[in-house]
Amino acid sequence: MVDEFDDVDVVVVGGGFGGLVAAATAAERAKAVVVLEAGTRVGGTITLSSGLLHMFDAPSWEVFHATFPTVNPDLGKAMFEHFPEFMKWLGDDIGVPMARVPLPVDSYGDPQRVPHGHILGLSSRAAIAQPVLKRLSTLAYAVLGDTYLRTLDRMLLRRLRQAVVDHLQAAAVTRGARFIVGTRVGTIVSEGDGRHRIEAVTPSGPISLRTRAVVLATGGFQGSSSLLTKHLGEGGKKAICRAARTNTGDGLRLGQSLGGDLAGPMDRFYGLPMPVLPKPIDHEEDPIALLSCSAYYAGSAVLVDRAGMRFVDEPAAAKHAEVAYAIAAEADGECWAILDEVIETRFGRKGFGDGLLPPLELIESARRRGATVTVTQTLPELIERLSEEGVDADGLSKTLEQYNQACRDGSASELSPPRTKKPLPISTAPFYAIKLVPGVSMTYGGLRIDEQARVVDTSGEPLPGVHAVPGLAGGLYTQHYAGALAACGVFGRIAGQAATPRAS
Numbered sequence: 001m002v003d004e005f006d007d008v009d010v011v012v013v014g015g016g017f018g019g020l021v022a023a024a025t026a027a028e029r030a031k032a033v034v035v036l037e038a039g040t041r042v043g044g045t046i047t048l049s050s051g052l053l054h055m056f057d058a059p060s061w062e063v064f065h066a067t068f069p070t071v072n073p074d075l076g077k078a079m080f081e082h083f084p085e086f087m088k089w090l091g092d093d094i095g096v097p098m099a100r101v102p103l104p105v106d107s108y109g110d111p112q113r114v115p116h117g118h119i120l121g122l123s124s125r126a127a128i129a130q131p132v133l134k135r136l137s138t139l140a141y142a143v144l145g146d147t148y149l150r151t152l153d154r155m156l157l158r159r160l161r162q163a164v165v166d167h168l169q170a171a172a173v174t175r176g177a178r179f180i181v182g183t184r185v186g187t188i189v190s191e192g193d194g195r196h197r198i199e200a201v202t203p204s205g206p207i208s209l210r211t212r213a214v215v216l217a218t219g220g221f222q223g224s225s226s227l228l229t230k231h232l233g234e235g236g237k238k239a240i241c242r243a244a245r246t247n248t249g250d251g252l253r254l255g256q257s258l259g260g261d262l263a264g265p266m267d268r269f270y271g272l273p274m275p276v277l278p279k280p281i282d283h284e285e286d287p288i289a290l291l292s293c294s295a296y297y298a299g300s301a302v303l304v305d306r307a308g309m310r311f312v313d314e315p316a317a318a319k320h321a322e323v324a325y326a327i328a329a330e331a332d333g334e335c336w337a338i339l340d341e342v343i344e345t346r347f348g349r350k351g352f353g354d355g356l357l358p359p360l361e362l363i364e365s366a367r368r369r370g371a372t373v374t375v376t377q378t379l380p381e382l383i384e385r386l387s388e389e390g391v392d393a394d395g396l397s398k399t400l401e402q403y404n405q406a407c408r409d410g411s412a413s414e415l416s417p418p419r420t421k422k423p424l425p426i427s428t429a430p431f432y433a434i435k436l437v438p439g440v441s442m443t444y445g446g447l448r449i450d451e452q453a454r455v456v457d458t459s460g461e462p463l464p465g466v467h468a469v470p471g472l473a474g475g476l477y478t479q480h481y482a483g484a485l486a487a488c489g490v491f492g493r494i495a496g497q498a499a500t501p502r503a504s
């Protein structure tokens with residue numbers, strides 16, 4: 001056993017965005033900080049994401065909460081209030097490049113306001129050249145297609161996302177933190193004197209650490225099909241992990257074994273519908289597939305279940321990133337998105353990084369990776385082809401008939417479920433259908449924490465020296481999604497500070 005690990009100040013379990021922020025923060029204030037990461041390198045899910053960090057520029061907590069009423073008031077307020085300091089620290093102290101960009105949607109519905117977010121890793125100088133880059137990028141994609149995307153991904157996007165990770169890791173290392181990768185933490189035991197004993201397995205064998213404080217930042221449980229099934233029910237069986245695959249919910253088990261409570265809802269999550277692919281996306285080889293295959297068009301399409309029935313108000317669910325959840329909860333984990341030429345042309349493409357990634361053809365991207373995409377010239381043909389996939393033809397036929405009629409006579413909001421926005425008929429050939437399942441990126445249920453990111457027990461008492469960060473920590477979001485990186489980052493900073501209290 002190695003003595004150097006016998007008197008650690010803070011052990012951070014998990015080296016994703018939340019864990020890296022916690023480690024860099026703790027290392028500013030404590031001598032011995034160790035990060036244990038199960039993956040072969042640090043970074044976790046942010047290395048796969050589009051890296052847009054935002055809190056929708058809410059002018060006040062009251063406005064924020066009125067817009068996102070289902071966000072936990074105590075945790076949400078803490079996040080809102082710490083956000084400006086966190087952003088300043090991330091930019092000024094850690095040096096993470098970030099470009100302020102307008103957001104495509106204004107959640108507050110105020111036509112006078114353009115809310116902004118920050119693309120992490122992108123310098124603000126690049127943002128100035130953005131209109132030119134945007135045009136060049138769109139042109140190159142039109143000419144070279146996927147080849148261009150893959151090159152852009154390798155040469156630029158991965159570097160942008162990696163730059164965030166590198167800056168945080170370098171800041172932590174410069175301040176004395178140690179990183180041990182390929183190391184999964186198996187058990188944490190309280191030693192009764194406020195210290196904890198952590199057992200982990202490294203590539204070269206087991207290690208044991210004794211620490212004053214632990215920050216659990218292992219992400220959610222989206223990488224565990226048994227936990228997805230346990231918490232999401234039947235719909236969870238078909239759900240896929242839209243995040244780092246090493247997020248298998250270990251932190252839940254570790255925190256609960258120490259007496260930590262859970263904060264739900266355990267079945268809710270942020271994610272996007274994903275096509276069914278013949279083999280799982282290889283995150284190392286093809287990380288861009290997580291973005292380019294995500295069904296951002298689902299909220300503008302008509303979604304039907306196996307019975308051929310609509311089950312959700314598509315655009316209303318899309319507004320708060322709830323379509324994937326609805327597929328899990330209301331459609332037994334699978335549905336078919338139906339689009340016509342008009343919907344496909346208007347909503348089947350999506351740009352990322354304020355145009356850095358040109359508008360990607362999402363359905364084509366899924367098809368190229370082996371998804372079954374049905375394209376027909378008539379609706380009866382489409383219905384027949386879907387019946388071969390097991391969709392009830394009569395149900396689907398009635399659904400489309402009623403839906404199209406309601407679009408024509410302006411009564412779509414009276415349908416059941418209603419269609420409150422974008423009541424676009426499925427009427428212009430060609431017609432498209434693609435099967436979708438829930439892709440889970442951030443599970444909302446997890447270890448219960450207080451405003452200082454301390455894990456609390458069932459009576460609400462903090463467990464001494466035990467902290468957790470969303471996505472592992474739960475209860476911040478209960479329904480509406482209001483940003484994952486903001487949540488992980490801000491609470492990572494709070495946890496890093498709480499784990500290293502300064503003597504008063």
Ligand SMILES: Cc1cc2nc3c(=O)[nH]c(=O)nc-3n(C[C@H](O)[C@H](O)[C@H](O)COP(=O)(O)OP(=O)(O)OC[C@H]3O[C@@H](n4cnc5c(N)ncnc54)[C@H](O)[C@@H]3O)c2cc1C
Nearest residue numbers: 014016017018038044045049052185218219246471484485
């Ligand atoms: C395609 C895509 C696009 C996205 N776009 C955005 C966006 O634009 N804006 C936004 O806000 N969010 C976005 N997100 C979500 C966001 O990226 C994630 O929610 C966030 O990065 C998660 O950070 P985390 O620290 O909670 O977890 P992770 O980054 O997942 O880190 C958890 C780490 O813990 C490690 N770990 C797990 N168990 C153990 C163990 N037992 N021992 C040691 N280590 C362990 C894992 O290996 C992992 O590295 C996106 C996600 C995806 C997939």
